[in-house]
Amino acid sequence: MEFGDPFFGNSYIDAIIRLNIVVLVMTLVVIYLTYGERKVLGRIQQRIGPNRTGPGGLLQGFADALKLLSKEDLRPRNADRWVFELAPFAAFVPIFVILVTLPFAENWGVRNLSLGLFFVFSILGLNIVGILMAGLGSGSKYALLGGVRAAAQMISYEIPLVISLLAVAMLAGTFNLNEIVLLQETRPYIIVQPLAFVIFFTAMLAELHRAPFDIPVAESEVSGGYFIEYSGMRWSLFQLAEYTAMWAFSIFAAVVFLGGWAWPMGTEWGWGWQLFLTIAKSFALIFSMMWIRGTVVRLRIDQLMNFCWKGLIEISFALLLVNGFFLYYGWPEEVLALVQWAATIIFIGFIYTRGVRRSRANEYIGTYRNPEAATP
Amino acid sequence: MAVEVLWWLFAFLIVGTAIGVVTARTVIHSALFLLASLGGVAAMYVLLLVEFLALVQILIYGGAVAVLVLLALMLTRQAAGGEPVSLNGPQAPFAALAGIALAAVLVGAVVASSWPAAAADGPVDVPFEQISEALFEDFGATFILVSILLLVAAVGAIILARQEDAD
Numbered sequence: 001m002e003f004g005d006p007f008f009g010n011s012y013i014d015a016i017i018r019l020n021i022v023v024l025v026m027t028l029v030v031i032y033l034t035y036g037e038r039k040v041l042g043r044i045q046q047r048i049g050p051n052r053t054g055p056g057g058l059l060q061g062f063a064d065a066l067k068l069l070s071k072e073d074l075r076p077r078n079a080d081r082w083v084f085e086l087a088p089f090a091a092f093v094p095i096f097v098i099l100v101t102l103p104f105a106e107n108w109g110v111r112n113l114s115l116g117l118f119f120v121f122s123i124l125g126l127n128i129v130g131i132l133m134a135g136l137g138s139g140s141k142y143a144l145l146g147g148v149r150a151a152a153q154m155i156s157y158e159i160p161l162v163i164s165l166l167a168v169a170m171l172a173g174t175f176n177l178n179e180i181v182l183l184q185e186t187r188p189y190i191i192v193q194p195l196a197f198v199i200f201f202t203a204m205l206a207e208l209h210r211a212p213f214d215i216p217v218a219e220s221e222v223s224g225g226y227f228i229e230y231s232g233m234r235w236s237l238f239q240l241a242e243y244t245a246m247w248a249f250s251i252f253a254a255v256v257f258l259g260g261w262a263w264p265m266g267t268e269w270g271w272g273w274q275l276f277l278t279i280a281k282s283f284a285l286i287f288s289m290m291w292i293r294g295t296v297v298r299l300r301i302d303q304l305m306n307f308c309w310k311g312l313i314e315i316s317f318a319l320l321l322v323n324g325f326f327l328y329y330g331w332p333e334e335v336l337a338l339v340q341w342a343a344t345i346i347f348i349g350f351i352y353t354r355g356v357r358r359s360r361a362n363e364y365i366g367t368y369r370n371p372e373a374a375t376p
Numbered sequence: 377m378a379v380e381v382l383w384w385l386f387a388f389l390i391v392g393t394a395i396g397v398v399t400a401r402t403v404i405h406s407a408l409f410l411l412a413s414l415g416g417v418a419a420m421y422v423l424l425l426v427e428f429l430a431l432v433q434i435l436i437y438g439g440a441v442a443v444l445v446l447l448a449l450m451l452t453r454q455a456a457g458g459e460p461v462s463l464n465g466p467q468a469p470f471a472a473l474a475g476i477a478l479a480a481v482l483v484g485a486v487v488a489s490s491w492p493a494a495a496a497d498g499p500v501d502v503p504f505e506q507i508s509e510a511l512f513e514d515f516g517a518t519f520i521l522v523s524i525l526l527l528v529a530a531v532g533a534i535i536l537a538r539q540e541d542a543d
Contacts, residue, residue, distance in 0.1 A: 083404065115427055115504065122431040125439020129411060132446045136404050151447045158439075175504075 018110045022099050030243040031061035037290050044294035071232035076139050079229065083137030088230065088237035091130025094123050095245045102251050103178050105261045105274035116177035117169055120252060121162050124207070128154045130241070131216075131226050138229040146225025149301060150216035153206055156308040157213075161203035163316040164196040167323050168256055181260035185267060188259030192337045193323075194344040197257045199316050201285075204249050206304070208242070211293040215301050246286060254281035315347065383423055390416035403449055411442040428504040 035050060035057065042049025050057035075084060101116040103109040113119050128151055135147015168189050172180045180189075190197045206213040217225040227238045254260055258281045261274035299307070319340075326336045393416065396409035414437040421430035511519055 080402075080404065083408065113427075115431060118428070118431050118504075122435035122439065125435050125443070128439070128443050129408075129446075132443065133408065136446070136449070148447070151443065155440075155443060155447070 015110065019100070022110055023096075026096075026099065026244055026247070027240075029247050030240055031065060033243045033247065033286065034064065034239075035061045036286075037293075040287065040290040041294050044291070065236070068232060068236040073232040073234060074229075076229050078139035080137040080139065083133050084139075084229070085234070087130050087133035087137055088234045088241070089130070090133050091127070092237050092241040092244070094126040094130075095241050095248060097123050098248045098252070099244075101177060102248065103181060103255060103260065104251070104278050105271045106178075106267070108271065108275065109178075112176070112178050115175045117165060117175040117180065117256070119175075120177075121158075121165060124161075125158065127207070127245070134226040134230070134238075138226070140229050142222045142224070142228045143226050146216045146222045146228070149222070150209065150226060152301075153209075153213065153216060153304060156305060157203045157206035157312075160199050160308065160312040160316040161207060163313075163320055164199040164203065165256065167196040167316070167319050168193055170320070170323050170327060177255055177260075181255055181262045182267075184259040185262045188257060188263050190257045190259075192333055193257070193319075193340055194337075195315070195319055195340045195347065197253075198344055198347065199312055199319070200253065200257065202312065203308075204253065205289065205292065206308070208245055208249060208289075210246070210289050212296040212299050213304060214293075214298060215304060218298060246289065247282065250282035250285040250289075251278060253285055254278055258285075315343075319343075379423060383420075386416045386419045386423070389413075390420070404446070407442060407445045407449060410445070411438060414438055414442060425501045427501065428507060 038060070039049040039057070041047075050060040053059040053063045075081070098120050100110045101113045101119050103112070131150045131154075132147050135143050135145075135150070138144070168180070169175055171189065171192065172183050174180060174183075205211075209215075209217050216222070217227075222228075227235055230238060255278070259277075260281075261278050263277075265273065322339065323336070325331075326333075390413050393409045393413040397406045397413060400406040400409055414433065418430045418433040418438065421427070421433060
């Protein structure tokens with residue numbers, strides 16, 4: 001059976017049924033992601049995490065969902081009514097649309113688009129709209145601040161994200177996600193393009209507002225950011241969008257960089273193994289995101305912007321150029337992989353040495369009383 | 377049949393939201409209507425089977441331009457809930473004149489051009505390989521010139537915006 005062939009009746013009904021299956025799986029995954037995140041963070045912070053509702057706290061997510069459904073839907077008096085009320089939907093729809101093109105296993109997905117990769121990152125651009133609407137429409141200074149921060153961050157980090165994906169598309173020579181997966185049957189692209197993966201993963205954390213880039217939703221600074229005024233159903237839609245984005249991004253990264261369903265042994269061991277591969281790889285990525293959240297401190301907004309505009313963008317352009325040279329002159333892929341690994345190690349080593357350098361902040365403590373001394 | 381229904385649906389969406397852009401009371405609503413209108417145009421491209429162009433429309437106009445408009449609004453105007461800013465200044469009649477002139481040119485072009493009598497073939501999808509060949513090989517020099525123009529515009533915008541820091 002080919003991907004495009006309607007499996008259930010005619011093509012419209014087929015699309016709707018496939019979408020419904022994806023939505024059901026998505027809801028379950030999101031409910032257990034919230035539970036999993038609390039458990040993982042609890043473990044990292046030497047707590048137990050939810051353990052009261054159901055065996056081992058397994059029903060906690062359902063209890064939370066029920067609680068959120070029954071809460072009152074409040075709207076501040078000075079909020080812009082329609083902008084405020086439609087914002088959660090505008091935030092959720094683009095994330096949901098991305099799921100349409102993701103291949104979960106061979107011929108398992110809603111639709112096989114020939115421009116799949118391009119589809120994903122052009123729809124991602126619309127992701128900001130809902131957040132901006134929430135920030136503008138809430139009539140709250142905290143929400144506005146969070147919205148501005150989110151927009152600045154997401155516009156900036158979209159560039160390295162897209163360019164690192166283009167580097168892979170260059171190598172693959174196609175935008176079709178299924179073909180990209182099939183090309184990775186012998187080796188996943190992370191082996192050939194480790195630097196692209198590092199850039200993509202960093203930009204992905206920023207696009208998802210995950211720590212250490214959770215500046216727009218920082219509780220201690222803007223007390224929740226753009227969704228501060230939301231409650232009940234609408235707040236849970238934002239939450240749903242956030243966790244769905246996490247899951248969709250992880251599957252997308254697994255498909256583009258980690259070999260999706262094809263590596264290893266995907267085409268030989270059948271669809272059960274393929275489905276397991278995709279899910280296992282995406283959950284490994286999600287776990288590493290939670291791990292980072294539990295262990296890395298939040299950046300400041302100027303550090304965040306500097307890192308993007310003065311670091312990631314230049315490196316990703318250089319990456320694109322190097323890939324272009326290798327492809328144009330037909331140099332072997334092994335050499336490209338070696339060059340990329342060397343660059344990755346230098347890049348990470350540079351970040352590490354910057355990170356562990358002794359902070360010079362101590363010299364400035366107390367200098368606010370004496371403004372002349374404070375200027376470095 | 378379904379395509380025709382969808383065509384009319386999106387045609388009304390585009391025109392309706394375009395009217396919304398002009399008549400909305402606040403700039404934020406105008407920007408959101410603009411975004412919806414541009415999204416409708418992208419849907420039209422999908423109906424015409426030029427998926428690549430539709431995605432470019434979403435990426436450039438939806439994701440970048442409209443968001444930049446909203447971001448600029450956020451940084452310059454007051455937040456929603458404050459007093460609505462009066463949008464129509466003394467420039468309104470000239471703006472109307474420019475709009476009518478543009479519409480006249482477009483309608484004139486549509487009326488004057490000789491359309492093929494029967495579009496029996498229907499639209500065909502142009503593969504993006506063909507588009508990229510035309511863009512980077514046939515019109516490579518033009519492409520480079522346009523990108524230099526954009527770069528100059530970006531640098532100029534930064535210089536204009538950062539002027540208060542210089543003194």
